[in-house]
Amino acid sequence: MKAVMMMFDSLNREMLEPYGCDWTKTPNFKRLAERSVKFTNCYAGSLPCMPARRELQTGRYNFLHRSWGPIEPFDDSMPQILKDNGVYSHLISDHIHYWEDGGATYHYRYNSWEIIRGQEGDKWKCLPELLGPCDESKLQNKDGLYFQATQDLQRHDAVNRKFVRNEEDTSLAQTVKSGLEFLDANHGCDNWFLQVECFDPHEPFFSPQCYRELYPDGYDGPDMDWPPYHHVTEDQTTAEHLKNEYAALLTMCDSYLGKVLDKFDELDLWKDTMLIVNTDHGYLLGEHGWWSKIVMPCYDEIAHTPLFIHDPRFDCDGETREEIVQTIDLSATLLEFFGLKRPADMQGKPIRTVIEEKKAIRDYALFGIHGAHISIYDGRYIYMKAPISEENRPLYEYTTMPTHMRNLFSVGELKKAVAVSGDTFSFTKGCPVWKIPKGNGNGERDFSDLLINGKDSEEAKHIDNNSMVDSVNFGDKLFDMASDPHQENELCDVAVECRMANLLLKAMKENDCPEEQYARIGFPNMQEVREEDILFIHKREENRLKPSVLLNYQWTKGAINAYRALLKFIPADRKKWADDMLEAKIPCTVSNGEINANTVIKQIPEVIPEAYTDMVEYFVGLSGRTS
The missing domain is CATH 3.30.1120 (Arylsulfatase, C-terminal domain)
Structure with a gap:
């Protein structure tokens, strides 16, 4: 038995022709739907990237116990189980998070692996522009302007792109090329699993001109293919352009999917090789007035994912299944395909039952982000x-591997850790784990240091859209x-x-x-x-958190959120002054007795120094969203 998983990142199902999109060009996804079973009720479980990959390997939800982090010593890893039972597993990926602190234990579960460098802000190449101060005019969005971590990503990405001279140099092309080479070399052998994992169409939406010209629009500004993790504030032309840039990259992904399908045809792999085409989660492209993921509720465009499975044991190609399945079911599906027993702690279920019998394997889909909804x-x-509550408490990380996405847990975090006994959770197999308080609750954060010490302040290093918004x-x-x-x-x-x-x-x-x-x-x-x-x-x-000022006015929920966010930027010794100022100014702008988020945002210049009003408006506007 042989199996191939071709995985894309941030694949919005509603942008694919097999799921009803009528304006993107994805002929190979249509072709795939004719050679596989298409699932209409597949949902992600844990989001975003590495949490999804942990449950892809372990068949257990990650987000209830842990945020972004590595495979744990007690985890049952699907590729490791294959390896231990004589099924050769090989990973090919340009997904940069595999070689960061929070993902560094995943790739070694496979027998062998190949990594392709250069995606997003991969710390890959260096040119003089990285050694000096940032040229803020070249940043793609305000996330890069205000978030140090995002700025670093955008600067590195600009350098990496200079080493992509043609389509063959792109990470996507190299990843798929390596996958095709594996198939050419090993198609005559048995008992192997190949995972070809493509970072695209994750942002930034960088693709060659031949794909971008398929989606013409009226945008004529600077390069813009990297949406912020924010609500849509761009004009209609720019917003349409960003969506077209995603469509162009999606069509490029479709083209390289076609190369894999061609190879299946050429080598007649359909007769004995399972093919799974999937994603970790979706992506918002302006729906609900949002870009990206994470900072907003986990809407269907994010959680509801495309899934295609060709199982050579059954004559079901071209059919559709409406039963609920999830990412956690894929590991169990692969183990069953290779005739291996599912570990007791693996809660995902083989999808074979759905494919063969149209029989449900679960009555719900559970999904979320650690510490959110x-x-x-x-x-x-x-x-x-x-x-x-805005404190979002109590909330803990349970782990024996204290790493975040791109850094280790701090000494301060670890000083708060306590060990809990091995019988606390069934799936840790008797191992004690650290119970570590989850960062600062966003309701407890104070960014007033920014207004005193500027962008070089300690707090400036920690501010981002996630630190401003709680679910x-x-x-x-x-x-x-x-x-x-x-x-x-x-x-x-x-x-x-x-x-x-x-x-x-x-x-x-x-x-x-x-x-x-x-x-x-x-x-x-x-x-x-x-x-x-x-x-x-x-x-x-x-009745939650109504401000102590202007009690005779009706505060909308968005206004309450915006007001709380604004006060985080006011030093403690000036909060009373700010309250008094807002109480005096707001009534002059309200005619119907209702205070909304925009009412609060308009008062920011009254209480925030001019040098910081744009930044504070950016964050307070984000915080004022209620949907």
Whole structure:
């Protein structure tokens, strides 16, 4: 038996022709749909990149216990299991996170691996422009202007691109070329698994001109192919251009998918080789007024993913399956295909049952980001449960491998760690793990040092869009996906919400969720939720954190969020002055007795020095979003 997984990053299913898109050019995805089973209800579990890959390898959700991090010593890794049982596994990838601190234990689970350098801000090449001060005029978006980490990525990316002289030099081309070489060399052998993992179409949306010219538009400004992790503030022409840049890169991905399909045809691999084409998560391209992922609720464009599987054992090519499946099911699917037993701690289930019998293997999809909404889908409704306080507490990381994405846990973080016994969670196999408080709650952050010491201040190193926004800003959300598939209207139905809340509790218990997570989202007793409990949560949300000024005015939720964010930039000894100033100025701009987020944003020049108003407006505008 042989298997190939071709994985793309940030693949928006609604941009693919097999899922109904009528303006992008993806003929090879259409061709793939004719040679495989297409799944219409596949959902990510843990987001974003490395959390998705941990559950891809382990068949367990990551996000309930851990943020971005490596494979743990107690994890059951699918490629490691294959390797230990005589199935050769080979990884080819240009996904830069595999060779960062938070992903450095994944690749060695395979028998062999190849890495292709140069994607995004990969620390690959160096030219003189990296050795001097940043030329801010060359940054692609305000994330690069205000976030030190993003600025570093954008500067390195600009250097890396200078070494991409033609299409053959692109990381995507090199990754797929290596995959084709593996197939040429090994197609006559048995018992191997090949994972060809492409970083594209992840941002930045960099592709050769021949693909970009397929999507002409009226944009004539500087290079712009890197959306911010922010809501859409660009003019319509720029926003359309960014979406077209994604489409161009997607068409390039489609072209290289076609090369793999051609190789399957040439070598007649269809008869004995499984082919899985998947992604880690989707991507927002202006839907809901947002770019990218992470900082907003996990809308369907992010969580609902494309999936295609050709299983040579069954004559099902060209068919569609509507049963719910998730990323955690792929590891179990591959183990079953190779005739290997699924470990007891692997909670994913083989998709064979869905393919062969059209029989459901799960009654829900659970998904989310560590410390954000915990969301669940039952085939009709999606329920997103937010934390109940801006402190977002209690929240812990459980790990024996204390690394973040691009750095180690700090000494300060580790000093707060306590060891919990090996029987705390079933899946740690008796190993004790560190229980480490999750960073600073965003509600506790104070960025006033920025206004005193500027961009070189210590706090400036830690500010980013994630540090400004918590999912508490958005609150709980309920959507009826049957009548509202684009999630444009939140559903208010206490009976449905109560049922979904209980399904969520069931899923959390089945997945060994830490007890404090229940308290974080407002269900501390972990018992059955009643309709009166839902009504109590709604009432508490209505009264949450109303400012102590202008009490006779109606504050919208967005205004409350924006006001809290603005105060984070005000030094403690000036907060009373700022409150007094806002109390005097805001009534002059309000005619209907209602204060909204824009009302607050317009007052920023009154309380923030001119040199910082643009930056503070950027963050406060982000914080003022409620959907």
